Amino acid sequence: MVPAIERLPKRQRHQQLSKLIEENPFMTDRELTRLLKVSIQTIRLDRLELGIPELRERLKLMAERSYDSVRSLPLHEVIGDIVDLQLDKSGISMFEIAHEHVFSRTGIARGHHVFAQANSLAVAVIDDEIALTATADIRFIRSVKLGEKCIAKAYVRSISGEKSKAKVEVFTYVGEEMVFQGNFVIYRSAGDYVSEGGIERADRY
Amino acid sequence: MVPAIERLPKRQRHQQLSKLIEENPFMTDRELTRLLKVSIQTIRLDRLELGIPELRERLKLMAERSYDSVRSLPLHEVIGDIVDLQLDKSGISMFEIAHEHVFSRTGIARGHHVFAQANSLAVAVIDDEIALTATADIRFIRSVKLGEKCIAKAYVRSISGEKSKAKVEVFTYVGEEMVFQGNFVIYRSAGDYVSEGGIERADRY
DNA sequence: TACTAGTTTAGTACCAGGTTATAATAGCAG
DNA sequence: CTGCTATTATAACCTGGTACTAAACTAGTA
Structure with a gap:
C-alpha cells in the first residue's frame, strides 16, 4: 500500500513549497518550478493538495486583509x-x-x-x-x-x-x-x- | 477648441470613476460599466487617462503595501x-x-x-x-x-x-x-x- | 514476468480580466 | 463638407491560472 521508502521527496517538496510561498506569496507557479525543479503540473497538484490558492487569490486575500484593517483602524x-x-x-x-x-x-x-x-x-x-x-x-x-x-x-x-x-x-x-x-x-x-x-x-x- | 458644453459628462464620469474605485478597489471594469452606464471600452480609456491600473495591479499594490509594512516595521x-x-x-x-x-x-x-x-x-x-x-x-x-x-x-x-x-x-x-x-x-x-x-x-x- | 498503484509530466480546452491596436459611428463646430 | 472629440465595437493577444485526459516513469508485489 504505502510504498514508504521513496515517499519522502514529495513531503519534503510540499514543505519547501509551503515555506517558499509563505516567505514570498508573490511567486507564480512558473517561478516555483525553477526553484523546485519539477514540472508546473506538479506544482499545481501540490498546491491543490496543500490547499494553497493561486497567486491572484493570495494577493486578493492580502489586499482584503489590509483593506479591512485600514477601514477598521480607529x-x-x-x-x-x-x-x-x-x-x-x-x-x-x-x-x-x-x-x-x-x-x-x-x-x-x-x-x-x-x-x-x-x-x-x-x-x-x-x-x-x-x-x-x-x-x-x-x-x-x-x-x-x-x-x-x-x-x-x-x-x-x-x-x-x-x-x-x-x-x-x-x-x-x-x-x-x-x-x-x-x-x-x-x-x-x-x-x-x-x-x-x-x-x-x-x-x- | 474646447467645446465646453457637452464636455462635462466626461469629467464628471472621471470623477465618479475615481471615487468608485477609491471606495472599492475590488471592482472589475465590467462592474463599473453597470454603474456608469457606458461601454467597457470607455471605462478602460478612462482608467488609461486617469492612470488607474487594472484590478489585478491594484490588488497587487495593496498586497505589497501591507506586506512591506509587516516586514519592515521599524x-x-x-x-x-x-x-x-x-x-x-x-x-x-x-x-x-x-x-x-x-x-x-x-x-x-x-x-x-x-x-x-x-x-x-x-x-x-x-x-x-x-x-x-x-x-x-x-x-x-x-x-x-x-x-x-x-x-x-x-x-x-x-x-x-x-x-x-x-x-x-x-x-x-x-x-x-x-x-x-x-x-x-x-x-x-x-x-x-x-x-x-x-x-x-x-x-x- | 506481468499487474497494480502512486507520482510525475504533458497537452488541450477554457476562463477572467485585462492590454493593444484598429476601425466604425455619433455629434457638433468651424 | 471637413475636422475633431468621444464613444463603441471588434479582434488578437497576454498572464496565470483551473479542469480534465492521457501518457510515462517509478516501484513493490503476486
Missing part, C-alpha cells in the same frame, strides 16, 4: 483596550506589548507606547466633548518588555468645574509591579454640563 | 523623520500630522503622537547602546492640527557620565510657534551590551 483612537470606564471617576485599560512596540535590539518597549496607553486612558476617562492633554508629569519606573501586559488604571483626582481642567493620575502595572506613573492635566471643553452622571451623549458612537 | 523605531542629528548634542526631526493621528471629530492631534515624536528624538540623540526614557515633564502648549508639520528640536543639557543619565530638552514647533515642550531624563546603558542569548539561526532563507 485603533489609533485609543491605545489599549478599555476594560472598565467610569466617566469622570476612573478607568482601566489593557495593552499588550508586541514586536512593533519594542526596541528590536533589547525587546524593551519604547516609552511613548506606554505613555500612549496612559494618555489615551486619561483622555478617555474625562467625560467631555473635547479633552486634550495639557501637561503631564511622568515616570517610567521600570522598563516593560515584549509580551508583557500593561494594565493602566486612571483616577480622576479633581475637576475644576469652572476652570475646565481635570487632573488625572495614571498607574500602569505589569502584574503586581508598577511600571509607570503619570500625572496628567487634561483640558476639557469649557462651558457645558459638568456631569454628575445624568448626561446622555448621543454623538458618541 | 517604522515604529522612530516617530518622525530625523533631519539632523549631532549625537550627545542636538537633533531635529519632522513629523507631519496625518488622519490617523488626530481625533476624528476635531482634527486635533492626540497628545501621545506629539509626545512620541519628542520622545523618539530624545532617545535617538543619546549616543548609546541602550537609551530609555526615565521621566518626562511635558507641556502641550497649543493643540496641533491635521496636516501641520511638527519640527522637534532636542538639546542634550547634561550628561552625568557616571550616573548613566542624560537630560534632554525638546521643543516642538509648527512654523514659528512652539506647540510642545518637554524635559526628558534618559537612562543610558553604563557601557554594557545586552546579550540576546547568542542564538545563531542557520535556517534562514
Whole structure:
C-alpha cells in the first residue's frame, strides 16, 4: 500500500513549497518550478493538495486583509483596550506589548507606547466633548518588555468645574509591579454640563 | 477648441470613476460599466487617462503595501523623520500630522503622537547602546492640527557620565510657534551590551 | 514476468480580466 | 463638407491560472 521508502521527496517538496510561498506569496507557479525543479503540473497538484490558492487569490486575500484593517483602524483612537470606564471617576485599560512596540535590539518597549496607553486612558476617562492633554508629569519606573501586559488604571483626582481642567493620575502595572506613573492635566471643553452622571451623549458612537 | 458644453459628462464620469474605485478597489471594469452606464471600452480609456491600473495591479499594490509594512516595521523605531542629528548634542526631526493621528471629530492631534515624536528624538540623540526614557515633564502648549508639520528640536543639557543619565530638552514647533515642550531624563546603558542569548539561526532563507 | 498503484509530466480546452491596436459611428463646430 | 472629440465595437493577444485526459516513469508485489 504505502510504498514508504521513496515517499519522502514529495513531503519534503510540499514543505519547501509551503515555506517558499509563505516567505514570498508573490511567486507564480512558473517561478516555483525553477526553484523546485519539477514540472508546473506538479506544482499545481501540490498546491491543490496543500490547499494553497493561486497567486491572484493570495494577493486578493492580502489586499482584503489590509483593506479591512485600514477601514477598521480607529485603533489609533485609543491605545489599549478599555476594560472598565467610569466617566469622570476612573478607568482601566489593557495593552499588550508586541514586536512593533519594542526596541528590536533589547525587546524593551519604547516609552511613548506606554505613555500612549496612559494618555489615551486619561483622555478617555474625562467625560467631555473635547479633552486634550495639557501637561503631564511622568515616570517610567521600570522598563516593560515584549509580551508583557500593561494594565493602566486612571483616577480622576479633581475637576475644576469652572476652570475646565481635570487632573488625572495614571498607574500602569505589569502584574503586581508598577511600571509607570503619570500625572496628567487634561483640558476639557469649557462651558457645558459638568456631569454628575445624568448626561446622555448621543454623538458618541 | 474646447467645446465646453457637452464636455462635462466626461469629467464628471472621471470623477465618479475615481471615487468608485477609491471606495472599492475590488471592482472589475465590467462592474463599473453597470454603474456608469457606458461601454467597457470607455471605462478602460478612462482608467488609461486617469492612470488607474487594472484590478489585478491594484490588488497587487495593496498586497505589497501591507506586506512591506509587516516586514519592515521599524517604522515604529522612530516617530518622525530625523533631519539632523549631532549625537550627545542636538537633533531635529519632522513629523507631519496625518488622519490617523488626530481625533476624528476635531482634527486635533492626540497628545501621545506629539509626545512620541519628542520622545523618539530624545532617545535617538543619546549616543548609546541602550537609551530609555526615565521621566518626562511635558507641556502641550497649543493643540496641533491635521496636516501641520511638527519640527522637534532636542538639546542634550547634561550628561552625568557616571550616573548613566542624560537630560534632554525638546521643543516642538509648527512654523514659528512652539506647540510642545518637554524635559526628558534618559537612562543610558553604563557601557554594557545586552546579550540576546547568542542564538545563531542557520535556517534562514 | 506481468499487474497494480502512486507520482510525475504533458497537452488541450477554457476562463477572467485585462492590454493593444484598429476601425466604425455619433455629434457638433468651424 | 471637413475636422475633431468621444464613444463603441471588434479582434488578437497576454498572464496565470483551473479542469480534465492521457501518457510515462517509478516501484513493490503476486
